[in-house]
Amino acid sequence: MSPAAASTSKWNAADYARVGGFVAELGGAALDLLDPQRGERILDIGCGEGTLTQKIVERGATVLGIDNSPEMITAARAKGIDAVLLDVADMTFSSEFDAVFSNATLHWVLEKEQSARAIFRALKTGGRFAGEMGGEGNLRKLRDALDEELIIRGYVPPIEASNWYASPEEFAAVYEAAGFEQIDARLMERPTRVDHGVNEWVTTFRRGWLDRAQVPEAERAEIGTAVADRVGSNIADYVRLRFIMRKPN
Template identity: 35%
Template sequence: MTPQKDNWSANKYAKHASFVPKLGSVILDKLDPQSNEHVLDFGCGDGVLTKLLASKTRCVTGIDASQAMIDHARQDDAPQNVSYHTVNGYDLDTWFDAHEKAGPYDAVFSSATLHWLKEDPIKAIRNIHHVLKPQGRFVAEFGGFMNCGEVKTALVHALNKRGIDGNAASPWFFPSAEHYSHLLVENGFEVKEAELVPRMTELNTDIKGWIETFGFAFLERLANEQERAQVAQEVQDYLQPSFQREDGKWFIMYVRLRVIAVKK
C-alpha cells in the first residue's frame, strides 16, 4: 500500500468536527457490546467513542493510522481496559498476528473510518474478517453513496477547472449498500443489515473549516496556501445559498452507510 501522510490534527478535529464522535453513538448502540467481550475499535481517532465503548465491555483495542490522533487518545485519561496502537487498517492482519496476544476479537466496531480506505476496501474487509472469532460481529458506520455529495462535487469541479483531475484527488470510498454488501458476502461475511441513512449535519464552524479538516487530499494538489484558501472559499461561496441557515449555521447532508455483519 502507498504510505499515508499523517494529515490529522487532534486540535483541528476537535474544533471543526467534534460532531463526528457524538453522532457515532447510534452505531455503538447497534453493536450492543457485552460485558465479557474484547472489541476492536477500527479507526478510533481521538478515542472519544473508544472510552464510551470501554465502559460497556471487558476490554477494547483501539487502532488508528494517525499517530497524532493515537497520541491524543493516550493522553486523554484512557481507561485501564483500553490499549491504543498506531496501525494502518491495511496492515491490521500483520499487526494482529504479531502483537495481539489475547486472540481474535468478539466484535469489530468502526465509526467514520472505512470511507478513508479507498485504495483497497476489500483488503480492509479481509483484515477485519481475519481478526474476528467465528460468528464475530462487524458493526460499522461510514460514508455511503452520495455522502457529502455537494461538497465533494464542488471540490472536484474546483480542481478540474484548474487542470487537475479532481475525482482522482478524492480520498473517499462512498459505496452503496448493495455494493458493500456484495463485497462483504464475497469475503466471508453474512450481512444482517446494510442501509443508507441520510443525516443533515450541523457543522462546528463552516464549510471552509470542514474542508480544512477533511478535504486535505484535494488541497494538497494545489500549488500554495493562497490557492488552497481560494478553493476553500470558492466552494463555501458556491454552497452558501443552500447550506447556510438563516442564523448563520452551516450544514452538510451526510449519508451514512450502517452495516451489521457476522463472520461465517
C-alpha cells in the same frame, strides 16, 4: 473517527477535535448497534482521538483502537486509550476479538477487499462487525463545489478516487466475499450542520484532497470560504451507510 488509509487522507488532531466533534456525536447510533457487552474484547478501527473508543470502554469492554494517523494515536493515548498505529488492510490479528467497530472510517479505505478479509480474520467465530461509513452520494454537493472552485483557480482536482462511498449492495458484496453472513447494510440521508462552517470543513476534512491538488497552505482558507459561499449554508449533505454482520459459527 479518522480514516485508516494513509493514501487518501491527512489529519491534524487539534483541528479534527475542534471542527469534527460532530462525527463522534453522530456515531452514537452505530455504537448502539454494536451493543458492546461487559467483558468483551473489541477492536475499534479508525479510533481517531478516541472519543467513541472511550464510550465502548465505559460499557465494560476491553478495547484496542487502531488508526493510521500518528497524531490521532497520540491524542487517543493521552486519553488513556490502548491504541496502535496500524492500517486496517495491514492487520494480522487472528480470532482475537468478540466484536469489531468502525465509525466514519471505511469510506477512506480503498483496499476494501483486503481490509474486509483482515477484519474477518480478526474476529472470533460468531463475532460481529458493526459500524457506519459514508455511503453512496455522500457529500456530493460539497465535493462538487470544492472541485469547481479548484478548477476556477487553475488547480486540477485529483482523478483518483479519494473515498469509497458504497451502495448497500456493493458493500455487502465485498463483505460476503470475505466470508461474512447476516449482513444488514442501509443508507441514511443525514444532512448535518457544521458548526464551525463549511470553510473549516474544507480545510480540515479535505486536507488530503488539497494536498493532492497541490494547493499551497496560504490559499486554503480562501478556497474554503469560496466553497462555503457556493454551498450557501452550513449544512453538509452527509449520506451514511450503517451496517452489522457476523462471522459464521
